[in-house]
Amino acid sequence: MRALEKFREIFAQRHEYAREWKANHDGRVAGYFCIYVPEEILYAANVLPVRVIGSREPEDVTEPYITGWWCPHTRSALAEALKGRYDYVDAIMIGNSCPHIFQTFFSWSRNLSPSLAYDFWVPMNLRNPSALEMMSKQFKELQDTVEKWLGKSITRDDLRQSIATYNDNRHLLHQLYELRKKDEPPISGAETMEITLAGMVTDKENHSRLLRETLKELEDTNSHRDPGVRLLLLASEFDDVEVVRFIESLGATVVIDEMCTGSRYFWGPPAPTDGDLMRGLVDRYLNRPSVCPHKDIVERYRLPQIMRFIEEYRVQGVVYLLEKFCEPHGYDLPKLKALFEARGLPFILLEVDLTTPVGQFRTRVEAFLDIIREKAAIG
Amino acid sequence: MNNTQYETRPVESWAKMKELRRAHFKHTWEAAGHGEPIVMGMTEALLGYLAGLGNFADPSYGPYYTKLMRNPPELIKVLEATEAQGHTRDVCSSMRCYLGQLYTGMSTTAPNGSQIKPTFLFQVTNCHTMAQTGNTFSEYLGIPYLSIDLPYDDTPISREYVYQQMVEGIPWIEKVTGRPYDDEKLIEAVKNEWECMVLWAKIVASTRAIPAPFDLRHLWSLRMPMLTMRHRKEGVEYCRMLYDEAQWRIKNNISARGMERMRFLHEGFPPYHYIAILKQPNEYGAIFVIMENSQGHGAWDRYADGSWEPTKTLQELGRELRTREDALRAEVELYVTYMMSSTWYPKYRPKEAVRRAQDWHCDAAVLGLDRGCHGYQVSIMETKQELQKAGFPVGSYEHSQSDPREFSLAQTLDRLESFMESLGLTRICEANAEKAEEAVD
Numbered sequence: 001m002r003a004l005e006k007f008r009e010i011f012a013q014r015h016e017y018a019r020e021w022k023a024n025h026d027g028r029v030a031g032y033f034c035i036y037v038p039e040e041i042l043y044a045a046n047v048l049p050v051r052v053i054g055s056r057e058p059e060d061v062t063e064p065y066i067t068g069w070w071c072p073h074t075r076s077a078l079a080e081a082l083k084g085r086y087d088y089v090d091a092i093m094i095g096n097s098c099p100h101i102f103q104t105f106f107s108w109s110r111n112l113s114p115s116l117a118y119d120f121w122v123p124m125n126l127r128n129p130s131a132l133e134m135m136s137k138q139f140k141e142l143q144d145t146v147e148k149w150l151g152k153s154i155t156r157d158d159l160r161q162s163i164a165t166y167n168d169n170r171h172l173l174h175q176l177y178e179l180r181k182k183d184e185p186p187i188s189g190a191e192t193m194e195i196t197l198a199g200m201v202t203d204k205e206n207h208s209r210l211l212r213e214t215l216k217e218l219e220d221t222n223s224h225r226d227p228g229v230r231l232l233l234l235a236s237e238f239d240d241v242e243v244v245r246f247i248e249s250l251g252a253t254v255v256i257d258e259m260c261t262g263s264r265y266f267w268g269p270p271a272p273t274d275g276d277l278m279r280g281l282v283d284r285y286l287n288r289p290s291v292c293p294h295k296d297i298v299e300r301y302r303l304p305q306i307m308r309f310i311e312e313y314r315v316q317g318v319v320y321l322l323e324k325f326c327e328p329h330g331y332d333l334p335k336l337k338a339l340f341e342a343r344g345l346p347f348i349l350l351e352v353d354l355t356t357p358v359g360q361f362r363t364r365v366e367a368f369l370d371i372i373r374e375k376a377a378i379g
Numbered sequence: 380m381n382n383t384q385y386e387t388r389p390v391e392s393w394a395k396m397k398e399l400r401r402a403h404f405k406h407t408w409e410a411a412g413h414g415e416p417i418v419m420g421m422t423e424a425l426l427g428y429l430a431g432l433g434n435f436a437d438p439s440y441g442p443y444y445t446k447l448m449r450n451p452p453e454l455i456k457v458l459e460a461t462e463a464q465g466h467t468r469d470v471c472s473s474m475r476c477y478l479g480q481l482y483t484g485m486s487t488t489a490p491n492g493s494q495i496k497p498t499f500l501f502q503v504t505n506c507h508t509m510a511q512t513g514n515t516f517s518e519y520l521g522i523p524y525l526s527i528d529l530p531y532d533d534t535p536i537s538r539e540y541v542y543q544q545m546v547e548g549i550p551w552i553e554k555v556t557g558r559p560y561d562d563e564k565l566i567e568a569v570k571n572e573w574e575c576m577v578l579w580a581k582i583v584a585s586t587r588a589i590p591a592p593f594d595l596r597h598l599w600s601l602r603m604p605m606l607t608m609r610h611r612k613e614g615v616e617y618c619r620m621l622y623d624e625a626q627w628r629i630k631n632n633i634s635a636r637g638m639e640r641m642r643f644l645h646e647g648f649p650p651y652h653y654i655a656i657l658k659q660p661n662e663y664g665a666i667f668v669i670m671e672n673s674q675g676h677g678a679w680d681r682y683a684d685g686s687w688e689p690t691k692t693l694q695e696l697g698r699e700l701r702t703r704e705d706a707l708r709a710e711v712e713l714y715v716t717y718m719m720s721s722t723w724y725p726k727y728r729p730k731e732a733v734r735r736a737q738d739w740h741c742d743a744a745v746l747g748l749d750r751g752c753h754g755y756q757v758s759i760m761e762t763k764q765e766l767q768k769a770g771f772p773v774g775s776y777e778h779s780q781s782d783p784r785e786f787s788l789a790q791t792l793d794r795l796e797s798f799m800e801s802l803g804l805t806r807i808c809e810a811n812a813e814k815a816e817e818a819v820d
Contacts, residue, residue, distance in 0.1 A: 065760050069469075069750050096530070098507065099753040106725045106758055119726075121530040121537060124504045128528070130543040137536045297510045298517075298524050322467070327753050330467035331511040335518070337465050 003213035004191055007198040011241075014050070014201040019088045021048050021203055028090040028150065031114075033077075033105050035260050035292070036095035036122045038139055038281055040271070043204065044154045044162035045146050050089065051200035052077045052104070053239045053261075056354055059083075065107040071100040071325045072354045073237045078104040081112055091116035091149065093142075096124075098294050098328055101237070116149045118142065125297040126286045135282040143278075160273050163281060167270035169204045172211040177263065179218055180255045181313055184225055186218045189233060189254020190245035196262050197239060227253035229372045230314055234306070234336075235259035235321040236292075236329050243356055247319060250365050251373075256313040258306050259321075264290035267305075294328040303335060310345065317346040317372045319365075324353045346372050380641065380803065382664075385590045385634030390597055392621045399604040399617055403437075408489040410436035416498035416556045419486075419522070420513055424503040424529065424718075426610035427710050428545055430568030431560040432552060437607060438497075440512060441480030444473075448651045451783040457483060458782055471508040472751030472782035473651070478512060481519055499555045500524040503714075505531060506754050523555045531724035533716045541711045549703075562703045568610035569706045573678065573693050573713055575609035578618035580677025580689035585625040586668055587739050590634030592625045595645060595667035596657035597635060602676060638664035641804060644736040644771070645670040647747035647759055650778040650786050656747075659795050663804040669739040671719070671732065678717035685734050690717050725758030729765035736771050743772040743802055745795065751779035774798030 010017055018029050027046040032039065039049040054076025061082045062075050080086055081104075092114050094105040102119075109117030120138045123131040147153055176195065179186055195214065199207045228251040233244065238259050248254060257263055268288035272280035291301045309315065318340055322329055333349070340347040348368045350361060410417050417436045418429055429435055447454040457479030462468060464482055466475060480486040487495050497520060502513040504526045517524035527544045530537035549560050579602070586593055593601065601621060608614035627633075641660070645667045649656050657667050680690045693700065693709065700706045719731075736744055744766050746759055763773050776794050779785035 064764065067748055067750075067756055067760060099757045102725070103757045107761065110729075110761060121528070121532070121540075123528050124507060124510050125526045125528060128526070128544060129547050130540055133543065134536060134540040141536070293511070294507045297504065297507075297514060298526050300514065325469045325753075326467075327469055327471065328507055328511065330470040331508070331515070333467065334465035335515075 003210050003217055004187075004195075006210055007191075007194045007214075010198040010202055011194055014053075014198075015085050015088070017202065018048060018050050022088055025203075029088050030091040030093055030116075031081075031086060031089040031108075033092070033094040033101045034097040034122075035265050036097070036285060036295075037093045038142065038285060040159065040162045040166050040281055041139065041143050041146060041154065042093075043165065044158040045150055045152070047091070047146070047150075048203060051197075051261075052081070052086070052089075052092070053197070053201070053237075054354075055080055055085075056240050058354055062107075065111070066103055069325050070103065071098075071323050072352070073239065073323050074100040074104045076354055077101075078107055081108050090114060091118065093118045095120055095122035097122070097292075098326075100325070100327075116145070118145055122295065123286070124295055126291065126295050127299065127301075131286055132279070132282060135286060136279050139278055139282055156277065159277050163271050163277060164273050165204050165208070167273070169199065169208045169211070170266040170268075170270060172208055172215065173199070173266045175215055176211065176218075177256070179215075183227075185227055185253055185255055186221055186225070188245075188248050189231070189257065190241050190248055192254075193241050193244055193257070193262060196265060197241070200261070200265065227255065229253070229369050230255045230316045232306070232309055232313065232315040232318045233257040233259065233262070233321065234318060235261070236323055236326055237261055238321050238323065238352070240352065240356070243321065243352065243361075246356075246358065246361070247365055250362065251369055252317075252365075254319075256309045256315065258290060258302070258309060260292060263309075264288075264292065292328065293332045296332075300335075302332070303339060306336070307339065307343075310343070315345070316376065317348070317368065319368075320347070320349045321352050322349060324351050346375070381589070381639060383590075383638075385632060385637055385639075387634045387637035390593065390601070390624065392601065392617070392624050393597075395617055395620060396601050396604055399608060399613060403604070403607045404442050407436045407438040407442050408491075408493070408495065410434070411495055416558070417495055418499060418501050419497040419516060419520075420501040421506075421509045422501055422503070423606055424714050425527065425545070425710060427565060427568035427572040428548075428707070429501065429552075430610045431549070431562065431565035432556060432558055433561060433564055435498075438486075440474075440477035440516060441486040443480060443485050444476060445651075447476060447480075448654070448781065451652055454652060454781070455784060457485070458784070468782075471753065472779045472785070474508045474512045476781045478515060481516055486516075487520070496520075497522050499552070502526045503529050505529040508752075508754070523551075525551055529714060538708075538711050538715050541715055542707055545707050545710070562706070565703060566700045566706045569700060569710050569713075570693055571612060571615050572610045573709060575605055575614050575618045576676070576678035576713060576718065577689055577692050578615070578622050579605050579609075580674075580679050582618070582622050582625050583669070583674050583677050584689055585622070585629060586635075588629045589642075589740060590632065590639050591642070591666065591668050592628035592633060592635060594635035594657070594661075595670055595673060596654070598673050599649075599654060599657060602673065605676065635668075636661050636666050638807065639666045639668075640807075641665040641742040641802060642668045642740055644668070644732065644739065644741040644744040644766075645747060646732055646744060646762055648672065648749045648752055648755055648780045649747050650749075650783075651780050652783045653778075653786065653788060656776075656791070656795075659792065660799065662806055663799045664807040665799065665804060667745070668741060669735055671728070671735065674735065675719040677719070678713055679719055680717070681719075685730060686738070687719075687734075725761070728758045729762040732762045733765050733769045733771070736766060736769070741771065743774070743798075745798070746773060746775040748775050748777045749780050750777065750785055751781055772798075772802060774801075
């Protein structure tokens with residue numbers, strides 16, 4: 001089996017993977033809901049951080065807890081938990097995030113009684129001058145809570161090692177994304193998504209090992225794959241790989257993404273492994289270049305990052321996969337549309353739910369790609 | 380069921396409320412002429428902090444919000460102006476109303492057609508939609524933006540965080556306004572703000588009485604000067620007047636509506652474009668008596684057994700504010716510790732709703748399932764379960780707080796009437812209904 005296929009398998013069997021990891025490592029598993037939970041602290045304590053992700057299956061178990069007009073991703077995540085598919089999760093954690101994902105955290109903590117349910121405030125204006133001090137105290141408090149929960153200390157060396165492991169993994173993901181800049185990217189957007197998603201539910205050491213193998217395979221492959229139209233994919237916590245595969249099957253390649261199940265998860269410089277480790281970690285979380293629109297307040301960082309991606313990856317068109325009922329992303333749309341229009345960059349908005357209207361999407365995406373091809377032909 | 384017929388009469392403070400409300404909005408258009416700054420944003424908190432600047436106008440994100448709520452055809456045009464820019468309809472409907480005012484130029488246009496230029500944008504942030512609206516306004520109008528995070532939970536870390544942000548904000552405010560920050564004015568304003576919020580808690584607490592001196596519809600409008608002027612002496616005088624009236628009505632057994640066969644808790648926002656929903660139970664001789672939002676604007680002491688009482692004034696606490704730090708720390712305490720932001724923090728809300736229903740002697744609860752505000756909906760279904768577990772019948776209706784296109788009046792009334800009838804209530808005769816109606820203003 002190619003390393004690439006192993007990621008697909010891990011993600012498809014993520015619950016089995018976590019159960020097995022737990023049994024083999026004598027560890028605990030923590031489900032986290034947002035990319036502002038510092039996984040490094042958990043991993044340092046022999047806790048496997050697992051991103052809580054739904055299944056995209058229609059469900060009927062969340063109705064008593066969530067109203068009908070709620071984001072499908074968060075609803076599906078809660079459904080998975082209520083159905084017992086996350087029964088191996090010992091703790092759940094969230095940093096202040098959108099109301100929808102907070103509802104999932106809250107309903108889970110109230111109805112499934114994990115041994116630890118921990119939430120903390122993440123600044124909405126991430127780079128305000130007081131944020132670093134406040135987040136440092138909060139990360140320390142989180143560390144204290146985890147130590148108390150487990151009845152053991154996290155040593156400086158544990159934390160340093162954990163940070164180094166995460167840095168290594170992020171570095172490898174950066175390398176992978178670098179390959180997508182090529183004229184003929186050796187990997188598709190859907191395949192890349194499988195790798196990043198697998199990384200959120202796997203032991204980072206294992207993920208990095210597979211990633212090294214993949215990078216080697218990709219370097220050895222003399223790819224002559226025609227990428228078709230080069231696309232940027234914008235989304236929130238989007239996890240439906242099949243939709244991306246479908247879009248690419250119509251004659252395109254997603255060469256870069258800006259979503260929190262993709263680049264937003266790992267982008268940015270490494271956290272320092274010497275000096276004040278906790279402060280360095282906080283600095284990394286607060287100053288990562290890709291920012292969730294929920295926290296992109298006062299001075300915007302997300303939009304310039306998107307424009308940099310467009311430039312560096314030579315993007316020809318932008319696809320926004322917007323989760324139905326997603327409010328934070330709904331705010332950024334006019335500004336983004338204006339930026340794309342000013343650059344003459346075609347843009348399409350596809351609203352996604354638990355199920356996908358394939359016929360409608362096909363017509364719209366085909367027409368969108370035709371426009372881009374025609375534009376390219378005219379020059 | 381309580382079938383007593385009580386005496387009722389109009390609320391005398393109503394006229395004062397209207398006078399102050401008019402003065403507040405008039406000030407928006409006149410401030411620049413007096414050389415006073417105009418601070419845009421949802422400045423419903425930390426008003427004392429801003430008062431270090433001296434007088435300032437505070438038109439929220441658009442001074443025509445209430446006017447639009449009373450005129451659905453015009454409101455829909457404004458909402459459509461927002462959607463035409465590309466915002467989705469899943470964005471908070473109140474914020475879409477404000478954004479529409481921005482895109483159509485209403486936000487900065489006085490009734491006489493003259494234009495104002497806000498000095499800066501200020502947002503106390505515990506709601507991302509308000510904060511994101513701030514971004515749009517700031518960019519569109521080209522005005523600087525100061526956001527102060529207000530965490531939901533009261534911890535030493537969150538208190539220190541809010542304090543530090545306020546300290547760091549002062550030189551920023553001085554720079555963008557070109558005005559020196561006056562600590563004396565800050566201290567005076569924080570004292571006023573504290574007193575207003577204690578008085579408001581007392582006013583809301585007074586509606587625990589049977590009969591209640593005011594109902595929720597009264598309080599909905601009566602709170603406006605408290606929201607907009609709590610840092611000023613006019614705000615304090617108004618709250619004292621209202622509190623005195625509440626006490627007088629209680630002493631003389633004056634009821635809000637003449638009957639309260641049943642008392643209801645309302646959880647979740649009502650539709651602002653059909654605020655008469657808060658009077659709907661009156662047709663059945665019943666009243667809405669309390670909701671989380673009404674209670675939440677006051678300053679409360681909360682006790683370990685889940686109970687609460689209005690907190691003490693600074694004077695009662697024997698607390699002197701002498702320095703900038705004293706005042707800022709008092710301001711932080713007021714909002715982080717005493718104001719009930721638990722509606723944003725679902726961990727507490729379901730149990731607090733039960734306590735609210737019990738404390739205000741409610742017989743049942745109605746939930747406003749509001750598509751317009753996502754934050755306020757977190758935990759609402761769990762709140763329903765908790766209320767039912769405690770023995771309270773619960774009815775619900777769907778709406779969007781500021782978007783009449785997502786509201787069916789006929790269906791809503793049908794649901795609420797069925798709920799009332801399922802509780803054994805019947806419509807009261809016309810004469811009583813009219814009497815209840817007159818008690819509004």
